[in-house]
Amino acid sequence: MVHNSLPLQWRKYPERYYLRGNYCENCKTSFFPQRQICPNCRRKGKLVEKETPYTGKIVSWTEVSVAPFGFENETPYFLAIIELENKVKILSQIVDSKKEKIKTGAKVKKLFRKISDIDPEGAIAYGYKFKVVD
Helix, strand or coil: CCCCCHHHHHHHCCHHHHCEEEEECCCCEEECCCCCCECCCECCCCEEEEECCCEEEEEEEEEECCCCCCCHHHCCEEEEEEEECCCCEEEEEECCCCHHHCCCCCEEEEEEEEEECCCCCCCCEEEEEEEECC
16 A cells, blocks of 8 residues: 555645635634644634645755755755745745745745655656745
8 A cells, every 4th residue: 555645645635725714713723733722722722724825034054065854856955934915924945936036034935845756656746836926
């Protein structure tokens, strides 16, 4: 049984494709990935599924020179902590952006890109990455 096949990944992890999180209607807080219980409200929280915004800003970033297995051919590349418009913070790769534009406070938008193609069956995994916008 193959656990890394593309259809399984797509069904099991919709947040990788849609940035789907949730929102507590009680305390008005957004979460990504989805939470089972609001950490602020506990039992009083009412969580509803909600897509997160596709735009935000870079809070912190780094340049990766030595990559883990499967990403050796992509170095150097950039990783950033991004604060989306709903205040959710996520870690993502920054792509299609010149190094001088990647800085704290830079505005970014979500793109849909290849994440990995090292599956033994040849399946390609896709997901979100971000690009600096002017």
